Every structure is written in C-alpha cells, then in structure tokens.
Amino acid sequence: EDQVTQSPEALRLQEGESSSLNCSYTVSGLRGLFWYRQDPGKGPEFLFTLYSAGEEKEKERLKATLTKKESFLHITAPKPEDSATYLCAGNFGNEKLTFGTGTRLTIIP
Amino acid sequence: DAGVTQSPTHLIKTRGQQVTLRCSPKSGHDTVSWYQQALGQGPQFIFQYYEEEERQRGNFPDRFSGHQFPNYSSELNVNALLLGDSALYLCASSLTLEPFYEQYFGPGTRLTVT
Numbered sequence: 001e002d003q004v005t006q007s008p009e010a011l012r013l014q015e016g017e018s019s020s021l022n023c024s025y026t027v028s029g030l031r032g033l034f035w036y037r038q039d040p041g042k043g044p045e046f047l048f049t050l051y052s053a054g055e056e057k058e059k060e061r062l063k064a065t066l067t068k069k070e071s072f073l074h075i076t077a078p079k080p081e082d083s084a085t086y087l088c089a090g091n092f093g094n095e096k097l098t099f100g101t102g103t104r105l106t107i108i109p
Numbered sequence: 110d111a112g113v114t115q116s117p118t119h120l121i122k123t124r125g126q127q128v129t130l131r132c133s134p135k136s137g138h139d140t141v142s143w144y145q146q147a148l149g150q151g152p153q154f155i156f157q158y159y160e161e162e163e164r165q166r167g168n169f170p171d172r173f174s175g176h177q178f179p180n181y182s183s184e185l186n187v188n189a190l191l192l193g194d195s196a197l198y199l200c201a202s203s204l205t206l207e208p209f210y211e212q213y214f215g216p217g218t219r220l221t222v223t
Contacts, residue, residue, distance in 0.1 A: 044214045097201075099152050
C-alpha cells in the first residue's frame, strides 16, 4: 500500500530560526510529490510539485527538495505568518493523492 | 480567475439523515476529486469524477456517492449518516491532460453529525 509519512508531528520555532520538515514515501511508483499549506478550518493551499530526485523549488522563505526516498521542506528565517500545518502528498500512478498526517508548525514572535 | 468553490460552508445533521455537498472546479479544470479530512489527520481520498463518471474510488462505503455535471461541477452525497462521518469534506479540481494531477483544493465543508 502506498504510504507517505511526515515528521515531526509538531514543530515550534522562534521567529528567524530556520528548520526542515521531512516527508518519506513508498519508493516504487512515485509520479509526483506535492506540498500543501493548510490553515485551521481551511482547505489545503498548493505550494509545490516535485517530479524527480534532485529537483528543487522555491517560494519566498520555502524550498522543497526531493531525493529517491524522501522530500524536505526547508523554511528559512520563518515569520509568525508561516505558522500552519504543512501537508505532503504523493501520486503513485493512480488518480488520487495519498497524504501524510502533516506537520503543525508554530513560529513564535 | 475563480478558484474552487464549495457549499455550504458548515452543516449540522442528525444520525441517519442524508446530506449533499457541492463543488465548482477552478476555471478550466475538468476533473473533481473528493476527500474526507478528520481532525488532526491528512485528507483521505473518497473518489474522483471525470467526464461525468467515477474514475476511481477510495476505501469508502457505498453510502458515499457522487455525481459530475456537464459543466464539471460535482456533488457528494452521503446517506445514513454516522457520527464518524463528521469531518471536513474537501473538493479538489485538476486538469486531466496535465501531467501528474496537480490538484487545487476548495475551502471545504465542515459536516457535523449529532
């Protein structure tokens, strides 16, 4: 069964303190790896798609990278408005996205 | 450019009742997927509609059914509601001809079953 696992479950950082979130996945058949941001009570907001190992994408203070068995979401000098749950999802060649349980990120001013 | 819209925003139902949730896809998209998200969990795939037909289904009982209309909008119906059906229901749209199914989500419908 296709699986996506995220760690840590929760992360508290001081404003400006950089860190990384991890997403590991079932290796066989990954067609695309997706990162979303979700604020409480709202729908996930699309951030990045990564297709192949070695690929990197950036958006403001966020950078997503992909290796053959995991993906990282690096957050550089975060601000309080970056506080949210970050979801990772994989597409394994079928029509659906398989999500992890998310990392709840809190940035303390 | 209109994003994915869902209605209603919130809904409270009683056990055993039936509910219908609605979704309009992002402009230019032709595929709609539905997900259920319990509190503290990631979204779980229910099913996907393309060309007015169910293309794939996740591990959900037949009480969950759907429909896609010629204008690509979609409905999710849940019969014989259980307390465990309380969740945030998310609709996501995508364009089938694009590779790897980038899906864009709506704001969700919060369903509470009492």
